[in-house]
Amino acid sequence: MKFMRTIWGPLFLALLAPLPLWAASITGTVTALGNDQRLTDVFITLEGEGMTRTAISDQAGYYEFKELGTGVYNLEFVATGYQKQTLKAELLTDEDLKLNAVLTPDDDSVEEVLVLGSASEAQSRLQTGFVNLDNQTLSKIPSVIEPDPLRALQVLPGVQAASDISSGLYIRGGGPDQNLVLMDGVTVYNPTHAFGFFSTFNNDVVDDVDLYKGAYPAEYGGRLGAVLDVNMKKPEAREFNGKAGISLIAARVFMEGKAGPDSWQVSGRRSYLDPILSAIRTEENPIPAYYFYDLNAAYATRRWGGRTTVQVYHGKDDIGIDAEANTTADLDWGNTVVALRHERALSDHVDGRLVLSNSRYRSSTDAEFLATRFNVDNQLNDFTVATVLDWYASYQHSVHLGVSYSWYDFSYTQGFNLSPSVEYESRPSEFATFLEDEWYPSEATALRGGVRYRYLSDGQRSLVEPRLSVSHSLNPSLRLKVGGGLYNQYLQLVATEGFSAGDFYLPIDESAEMGRSWQLVLGADWDPTERDQISLETYTTDLQNLLEFDDKVSADQNIETADELFVTDGKGYARGIELFWRHQGDAWTGWLGYTLGWSKRTFDELNGGSPFPPKYDRRHDINALVSKPWGSWKLAASFRYATGQAFTPAAARYQLEDPAIGDPNDASLVLSAARNSGRLLPYHRLDVSARRPISLFGKPMELVLEVFNLYNRRNEWYVQYDTDEDVTEATVVRQLPLIPSVGVNFDF
């Protein structure tokens, strides 16, 4: 760990170094005329007193110039889509002058987009497979019962759901275990409520979502496939305000305000099914008691020479059953995330941020069935300290350096009949650093090269992961892009589909090789009009050392190493072509996407060593979204078509005695065909929503009407074979039917 100490110390000290207090300064925020939206990445040039300096507004639209002398300065504010604005400032003493700028939208300024666009816009121009959806867009997407940003992503091309009841994402041939899910850059390990039906992210406090479908940059690491970074709203209210909403199963409230110079924000959501479930519960029909809740809170201040934010998330699900006759169950699971973030400008050209975070996931099952007790308890504690330095060397060149250190605490215990059967504990740590160079050698070309280095205490393993993205514009409306990189996965998710409460993560110790992927993405973006973007991307992912949960072990096997828990040494690939057309017009907005994909896996110990498709291998996938105003209504519809999911059909029937009881009359057994060699019928579904402002008790509100699965197609979920009868019966278990829902949102 000598290397860690030598790098970390100076960086940490650099961030905490106090700035001179004697100098004058100009600080302020940049907002948009009309909607007060804080503008990010506005390029600001300060000229005067024989000097020229530059700054870029941060995510809260904040900028600052420090260490200024007295005199007169001109400030020029430049942002894509807005008219350039110049303001004059006169500093008479060593004062801190507040100077806020309000920019006027201007459709004619698009020629400067290459560097000066918003962060997400610039990212999508350089980065392959990148999609940013803001809250406004997320809210337009029809939902089922409760708005959910993760479920909303399922209408994007290349993104699939395991089922109607799952918020897990299958992205470009990879499973949820290969996705890194972040909340403002902090890992969230099991972001689900209601056994996976909803995500833990309350749509009211989500600002936007960045999705890297593959070939993600060096800033991120630790997963083989994709990155989903959910950016929460920043506390930046000028006065107290709030909003609330009610859906069929939950109520939610959001409040924000100011505390002196600081800002705060609190939101909460809780299901209110408990009284309904209690009313219909009987001795004969012991319906479980169930609730979930989540709380988000954030406090931001600019007291210490920069912006400091404390952010807390806590969510929990709890289900309880008391069926008498020595039969009870109590399951609870949830996440807690606490993050302290300090961001500041270290000089005119260097920004820095330091993040201390703790992300904790815990799930617990304590049950008794007919006087037999069993319990499962697992916990993951991730303490991370991370810092990033952004050096804007010039208008065309920036360098980003990040360092992080994570301490993990895993525990997994399982007991049956009051006897511990599994007791697993591990406390590894991980050091990671990345260096990324972003360079725009010309207006047409952009490059981002990076490398991520990781050191794992578990096995004392070192990993070097190169990443590269290149974009080149052939003309103002046509760009070519290429991206790729090497990725390793140390933490492995063991997921139970349809029952996310049982999901847990375990580190891959040295008994097994970590999963590794090489990704390559080639793409082209074409903007045929100012309101239309069309992208075409091909991707190929080569997967090595894949792991799959080994369910062929003794019920009480004492798991101590990764190779005892997983089937190891899997190989695979995912390849595909993705076409995406997005339209943002006055009459309507929306998109149409199509993905043609192939994915295969090979394990020596599975399927006789022959390759097989993972169940989420889909040859064709079509997604469409349309959103349109109609009078006072806002209408939206989303449609999805996908090739049927792969499944394993029954191939033959045979008979064996149960050797332990020697029962000669035992039912016959079913022999499966090759793994995932069958296909369910194609999946398709249409969801619609309508919103309009209403007035209730004199209060303005928004009425939300939604219909999930409008034409009530009962899509196939899986096939179940029943061998109780003389003839094996196959039963198709279907997914959700038509579900209408109504909700109300209001501000206060």
Next chain:
Amino acid sequence: MAILLALMLLTGCTPEREQGELFAPEYLDVLVVDAALIVGQPLPPIKLTRTQAPNEPFDPAEAAERNATMTVTVDQDTITYANSPASPWIYWPEGPWPLVQPETTYELLVEIPGGERLTARTTTPSVLAMEEWVLLNPSGTSELRTLRTFAEAGDAVYESPENQIDYAEGLVEGRIPLGGPEALNGYGYQLALFSLDLGSDYVIDPPFFEEEDFEDLARQGSSPPLNGVDGGIRLPWFAIYYEGRHLYKIYVLDRNWYDLVRSIPQTDGGLGFGGNIGDAFDQPIFNISGGIGLFGSASVDSVGFYIHPGE
């Protein structure tokens, strides 16, 4: 019109499928062997059938492979098997039936006219002798009493005062030899429980049980494979439904038996999941060349007790 539209929405868009579309008859007429050798007991008869179509009734007579030549070789001895017209799928040892020996390798050879050939081998575990059987208190922290064994009392164990147990009174634990199954040349343990008094009353009456749930309760059952990592294997109460005499067996398994029970899809009441539930519907591990099935062995020990209704 509105009703018609509603009906269309509710019923018209659900795709229906023929049963045949949900099967993939890839492995028809594959040889299936079935034999479990128990140490200390005579060599068992061996069943030999072939796989049938999954969506047709299984008829062992129709599935029988009648024309096989079958031998089991142990050390230098070869035992020849033959079937009978009455039950053509069952092959019996010709001549005397030798007892299965511990720590011994048995090799099966099946040859079919036309060249088809099936082979398998099993190495039997050591003799299993449980150290003791005890009744623990409900929290499993202290011993209430030691149960009497068949070696001590024969069939009188069922009347022995130590072996009278009230339902959910405590935990019945078998103390296995230390060192895990490997110490006995085995790969795992398996439990089996038999309710011997047919017609005895239930000791459970959960309010959430319906009549058909009671009908589904069996008088015998077996467990998944176990490792006995802490030197004891406890009987779960959820396996006991009836009052009366119960026989509780513990097997230490050879590799073939262990691999089969750990890999066969969980067939709770005959239900097996296919498709996307965890991708768990996979072919079991048979360890047989030229076919599927079981040619495995085990050693066994047992205890008997009497279950009385609880409070």
